[in-house]
Amino acid sequence: MHEVEIAVVGAGPAGLSAAIEAARAGAKVLLLDENRKPGGQLFKQIHKFFGSKAHYAAVRGIDIGCRLLDEAQESGVETWLNIPVWGLFGNHTLAVIRDGRAQTVRAKKIILATGASENALSFPGWTLPGVMTAGAAQTMMNIHRVLPGQRVLMVGAGNIGLIVSYQLLQAGGEVVAVIEAMDQIGGYAVHAAKIRRAGVPILVSHTIREAHGREQVEAATIVQVDEQMQPIPGTERRLGVDTVCLAVGLTPLAELGWMAGCGFAYIPDLGGFVPLHDENMETTLPGLYVAGDITGIEEANSAMEEGRLAGLAAAEALGYLREEAISRKAEVRQRLDSLRLGPFGEKRQRAKERLLGECRGQLAKQEPPDVSKSCQDLTRSRITVVTGVLSLEELAGSPGYPSQERLRSGKVAVIECMQQIPCDPCVGACPRGAISIAPTITDLPVLDAEKCNGCGLCLPACPGLAIFLVDLTFSPTETLVAFPYEYLPLPKVGTEVEAVDREGHVVARGRVVRVQNPPRYDRTPVISIAIPKEFAQVVRSIKRSGKR
Amino acid sequence: MRVVDHPILGKLPEGRTVEITFDGHPLEALEGEPILAALLAHGIQRCRTTVKRREPRWFYCGIGRCTDCVMIVNGIPNVRTCVTTVGAGMKIETQEGLGRWERADA
Numbered sequence: 001m002h003e004v005e006i007a008v009v010g011a012g013p014a015g016l017s018a019a020i021e022a023a024r025a026g027a028k029v030l031l032l033d034e035n036r037k038p039g040g041q042l043f044k045q046i047h048k049f050f051g052s053k054a055h056y057a058a059v060r061g062i063d064i065g066c067r068l069l070d071e072a073q074e075s076g077v078e079t080w081l082n083i084p085v086w087g088l089f090g091n092h093t094l095a096v097i098r099d100g101r102a103q104t105v106r107a108k109k110i111i112l113a114t115g116a117s118e119n120a121l122s123f124p125g126w127t128l129p130g131v132m133t134a135g136a137a138q139t140m141m142n143i144h145r146v147l148p149g150q151r152v153l154m155v156g157a158g159n160i161g162l163i164v165s166y167q168l169l170q171a172g173g174e175v176v177a178v179i180e181a182m183d184q185i186g187g188y189a190v191h192a193a194k195i196r197r198a199g200v201p202i203l204v205s206h207t208i209r210e211a212h213g214r215e216q217v218e219a220a221t222i223v224q225v226d227e228q229m230q231p232i233p234g235t236e237r238r239l240g241v242d243t244v245c246l247a248v249g250l251t252p253l254a255e256l257g258w259m260a261g262c263g264f265a266y267i268p269d270l271g272g273f274v275p276l277h278d279e280n281m282e283t284t285l286p287g288l289y290v291a292g293d294i295t296g297i298e299e300a301n302s303a304m305e306e307g308r309l310a311g312l313a314a315a316e317a318l319g320y321l322r323e324e325a326i327s328r329k330a331e332v333r334q335r336l337d338s339l340r341l342g343p344f345g346e347k348r349q350r351a352k353e354r355l356l357g358e359c360r361g362q363l364a365k366q367e368p369p370d371v372s373k374s375c376q377d378l379t380r381s382r383i384t385v386v387t388g389v390l391s392l393e394e395l396a397g398s399p400g401y402p403s404q405e406r407l408r409s410g411k412v413a414v415i416e417c418m419q420q421i422p423c424d425p426c427v428g429a430c431p432r433g434a435i436s437i438a439p440t441i442t443d444l445p446v447l448d449a450e451k452c453n454g455c456g457l458c459l460p461a462c463p464g465l466a467i468f469l470v471d472l473t474f475s476p477t478e479t480l481v482a483f484p485y486e487y488l489p490l491p492k493v494g495t496e497v498e499a500v501d502r503e504g505h506v507v508a509r510g511r512v513v514r515v516q517n518p519p520r521y522d523r524t525p526v527i528s529i530a531i532p533k534e535f536a537q538v539v540r541s542i543k544r545s546g547k548r
Numbered sequence: 549m550r551v552v553d554h555p556i557l558g559k560l561p562e563g564r565t566v567e568i569t570f571d572g573h574p575l576e577a578l579e580g581e582p583i584l585a586a587l588l589a590h591g592i593q594r595c596r597t598t599v600k601r602r603e604p605r606w607f608y609c610g611i612g613r614c615t616d617c618v619m620i621v622n623g624i625p626n627v628r629t630c631v632t633t634v635g636a637g638m639k640i641e642t643q644e645g646l647g648r649w650e651r652a653d654a
Contacts, residue, residue, distance in 0.1 A: 035631070036631070036633070046556045117609075117613055130606065131608070132609070133610070135609065135610065135611065136609050136610030139610040139611055139630075141551055142557065144582060144585035144588075145550055145551045145557070146550055146588040146589045150549075170555050172549075172551060215593070216593045486555045486556065488555045525555075
């Protein structure tokens with residue numbers, strides 16, 4: 001029997017944040033994880049995170065992970081790794097396996113931050129070698145540095161499907177297509193735009209019918225579906241692929257909560273059954289807290305904030321922090337609220353409110369939110385998000401797009417960010433204060449094109465890689481277009497390149513004028529190319545070279 | 549295939565290598581990597597076969613949850629190769645069905 005004040009199960013973003021806050025408050029904290037390394041899924045997130053500049057936005061997940069590990073160590077958190085927690089008895093006793101033996105850990109407060117698991121999708125051939133979850137592919141290439149396949153079909157166009165597709169390209173793989181059963185992508189348009197301009201097709205209203213092969217995947221048949229999600233005969237297409245990645249959602253990993261007997265609610269918008277919790281992240285069992293994806297599928301930023309909240313609350317309940325706790329918790333709640341604004345967050349915010357309501361025993365009397373109206377209409381009415389490629393008309397009407405007049409007068413930033421997502425690093429990146437996002441973090445970036453001098457510092461700061469630079473005055477016949485380019489090899493200055501549009505089609509020849517990749521760009525190189533003037537609003541990248 | 553150079557992660561650090569055997573054939577692995585990654589780097593796409601139909605299986609989740617990638621490691625069946633680190637001289641075998649324990653006294 002090992003005794004501690006606070007035990008935290010799971011050393012991902014939520015668990016680490018909870019442990020750090022509680023330890024900083026003065027509590028003796030034990031952090032447990034079944035893996036050999038802490039960090040949960042953070043170390044496979046090699047992209048820059050969205051969010052508030054105050055909290056890790058535009059920092060890559062891997063680097064956030066390193067910071068959290070340092071903070072955990074500095075704050076005196078004791079960490080047990082490679083130790084599976086297999087049981088939770090009552091609200092104070094954990095059963096673990098340590099050095100091959102069963103052992104118990106008794107804690108005054110327990111915080112469950114066990115995360116989520118990836119959903120499966122079954123279809124003929126889904127057990128063949130080569131069919132795997134998107135997270136598996138991500139783990140192999142980004143952590144273990146082995147590419148799981150050369151030609152990939154991605155099933156699911158939520159943020160995970162879109163991001164992992166992008167990362168497969170970065171690792172040297174080819175993504176033959178991304179398919180999505182819904183009639184529009186579920187993830188952010190900027191994530192989709194990145195792979196679209198890399199030439200990856202996104203087929204909405206499509207699902208996988210079968211994976212073919214004897215020993216491993218050799219091909220896959222996809223099929224279009226109608227509004228009732230039924231396959232439309234005659235629309236089958238066979239794609240030559242060696243890998244099928246499944247990115248079809250996540251389910252909270254709440255076994256320990258079930259075992260302990262805490263209250264649950266079934267909330268589809270949060271990924272299924274989730275433990276009820278109050279404003280302090282405490283479950284219906286006193287002293288048992290939850291944080292992160294176990295309380296509903298969100299993303300790493302929210303997980304970290306929930307972790308902080310649970311850590312503060314657990315420490316407070318033990319007598320630490322005192323008055324300070326109220327204001328600290330309020331700050332975290334405010335940040336959590338801001339992460340749940342906008343069309344993407346609103347659904348989660350309502351679901352969370354329902355969770356809190358049920359926890360109070362006030363089985364939500366109000367009408368269930370009409371999600372079809374409130375959320376989807378918001379994303380739809382503003383822009384065409386079907387596959388993430390925006391039309392010139394839509395862009396011209398956005399507050400981040402400079403006027404034709406300003407464009408004609410010289411170098412200026414062009415912000416192609418048109419969804420209300422919680423993200424604001426571009427604001428802080430501009431030394432002239434030309435970009436504003438107000439009043440909330442989910443408002444669209446507004447470009448004051450008169451203040452913008454086209455320095456380009458906002459380009460590498462944008463986690464969505466959605467800001468470009470256009471200089472119509474570059475030469476009498478040529479326009480300069482600059483764009484972020486996170487692939488290898490980088491083109492060389494002076495070489496000819498094939499310039500592509502937002503859908504990856506080669507539309508013109510270009511010449512590389514500049515390649516900028518200073519440390520402060522944090523591995524987001526910016527390439528400037530000269531192209532014929534008429535393509536100024538069309539060209540947004542270059543065709544990637546097949547050679548590594 | 550190993551991702552030797554990467555736009556974000558940089559060059560693959562030159563680590564020490566260890567030798568393992570796969571179904572009797574010697575293979576080079578990188579110290580500290582999971583068995584599965586070493587096999588994948590050598591193009592091996594099968595960990596086991598199923599009990600009834602002897603269908604091939606490889607990895608599915610890659611993080612130790614699904615158990616699709618279990619193999620016989622140093623004579624012990626059902627070892628999750630995606631979360632088990634390679635060791636010098638490690639004997640890795642394709643697991644047919646439930647596999648077979650190697651008796652220590654045999």
